[in-house]
Amino acid sequence: MKRIQFLQGVAIALCMAASSASLAQGYPNKPIRLIVPFPAAGATDLFARTLGQKMSEKLGTTLVVDNKPGAGGAIGSDMAAKAAPDGYTLLLATTSTHSIGPAVTPRLPYDTVRDFTPIAHVGDAPSIMLVPVTAPAKTLREWTAYAQKNPGKLNYASSGNGTIVQLTAELFKAQAGVFVTHIPYKGTALAIPDLISGKVDVLFDSLPTGMPHVRDGRLRALGVTSLKRSPLAPELPAIADTLPGFESNTWFGFYGPKNLPADIVARVNKAANEALADPEVKDKLARLGIEPAAAGTPEQFAKMVATDAAKWKKIVVDRKITNE
Secondary structure, three states, X not given: OHHHHHHHHHHHHHHHHHHHHHHHHOOOOOOEEEEEOOOOOOHHHHHHHHHHHHHHHHHOOOEEEEEOOOHHHHHHHHHHHOOOOOXXXXXXXXXXXHHHHHHHOXXXXXXOOOOEEEEEEEEEEEEEEEEEOOOOOOOXXXXXXXXXXXXXXXXXXXXXXXXXXXXXXXXXXXXXXXXXXXXXXXXXXXXXXXXXXXXXOEEEEEHHHHHHHHHOOOEEEEEEOOOOOOOOOOOOOEHHHOOOOOOOEEEEEEEEEOOOOHHHHHHHHXXXXXXXXXXXXXXXXXXXXXXXXXXXXXXXXXXXXXXXXXXXXHHHHHOOOOOO
């Protein structure tokens, strides 16, 4: 009896493997649903549509963007985690969903490592450090020195508790050794007028929304949060030039549900990397403030996210940050 059960188990396993291989060989033969866990017309959505259009050409089928916003990206991410692992449901995840989310919201309905299959790192969006033009400091070094001499007298704006805007500021505070008070807003767009007027002393904002105010002379930019100067704003020094090792980027990446066949992972990864190398895609992404990721493997993507998540978890724990 045990021998029969064993042989039945082997037969089932072989059938499953054969089915998976057959699925991968014919992939894709219908449209692919790309879940974007944020609202339409936002940066993540526009990125998905820009990259998805070119990837559709590479894959020979249509990537249909499906916006499922809510709960900081958790609603759409949960839908992707629970989808069938057949390659026809993918997720465009970000730092917020897979690095910061688990740290500020421990009771997510999924595990960001166990319940997903990493596919490709596709982009990074650095931020810039903005201050009023009336600020007494004209460089990052001067501003840091001023803040150190005036603990508790300055404040910073964010797009809300537990967001990457807040965490970037807290990372800066930790590395610079300054005490600056947090003022949360419902989005950085609402904070900009107060920053321009001088009611707020500093804001870490995205390049596309922040730089127009800098170039129009309404705000001053002290640096970019990428490890090196960004080709999207080459005139700005990296904050890391003054604070070695400082880095904060919003990354974007593709995931599938757990147990996604390796052949399908490789197919989507190849299409993503080919699309990112297209000059037209690069130009469109630059206008969104996004730097295309260098061609990489799923393993490299998973390692990058693990390192990033550990960094933000430490900041969340050390600074006692919550999303409430």
